[in-house]
Amino acid sequence: MVVSLATLEGLDLNNLFGLSPLDPGQQGELHDHVEELAAKHGLTCREEAIGWLDAEATFDEGWFCSPILRTEFDYLTALHEIGHLVLDLDTEDADGAILHSNEVEAWKWAIEEARITPSEAARDQIMVAFQTHGDDVGPTSEELDRLRAALADTGAGPTRLDREKSEDTPPEQPEDPPAG
Numbered sequence: 001m002v003v004s005l006a007t008l009e010g011l012d013l014n015n016l017f018g019l020s021p022l023d024p025g026q027q028g029e030l031h032d033h034v035e036e037l038a039a040k041h042g043l044t045c046r047e048e049a050i051g052w053l054d055a056e057a058t059f060d061e062g063w064f065c066s067p068i069l070r071t072e073f074d075y076l077t078a079l080h081e082i083g084h085l086v087l088d089l090d091t092e093d094a095d096g097a098i099l100h101s102n103e104v105e106a107w108k109w110a111i112e113e114a115r116i117t118p119s120e121a122a123r124d125q126i127m128v129a130f131q132t133h134g135d136d137v138g139p140t141s142e143e144l145d146r147l148r149a150a151l152a153d154t155g156a157g158p159t160r161l162d163r164e165k166s167e168d169t170p171p172e173q174p175e176d177p178p179a180g
């Protein structure tokens with residue numbers, strides 16, 4: 001599905017799927033996580049009153065700009081921008097064409113680092129953001145499938161906070177199959 005911006009006129013592009021506002025506690029927690037990730041990677045976070053279409057990251061200056069966290073999608077957008085910088089993956093090539101495979105990787109990074117499991121509405125919003133990024137050639141069906149697969153594999157919420165700590169330990173070996 002390709003969504004043209006013309007058909008979206010009059011809709012709130014920043015919240016197409018009616019995401020509920022974050023409660024203040026959650027908003028603070030997610031804000032802290034964005035700051036934490038930024039500090040960990042030596043980046044400066046500028047949280048501003050913008051929509052996701054204006055979110056951006058600069059490679060040479062090490063800062064990124066993301067929307068004020070009102071919904072989980074705003075949070076995921078901030079993580080997506082950090083992902084671009086951490087993975088060193090630009091949004092556009094030298095001719096200004098969108099590098100959709102880089103977009104997939106930055107979204108995957110965001111989803112993996114996120115302390116929340118994105119709701120279905122947030123996943124839908126990510127797919128729309130991905131497909132309406134730039135007005136030239138859209139993503140290939142393979143790229144769409146890769147992002148869909150990443151979104152389908154978002155893990156379970158409560159255990160996600162522990163993932164970082166366990167990264168250093170080797171994965172558990174599967175038990176030997178019973179003989180015979």
Ligand SMILES: [Zn+2]
Nearest residue numbers: 080091103106
């Ligand atoms: Zn991007």
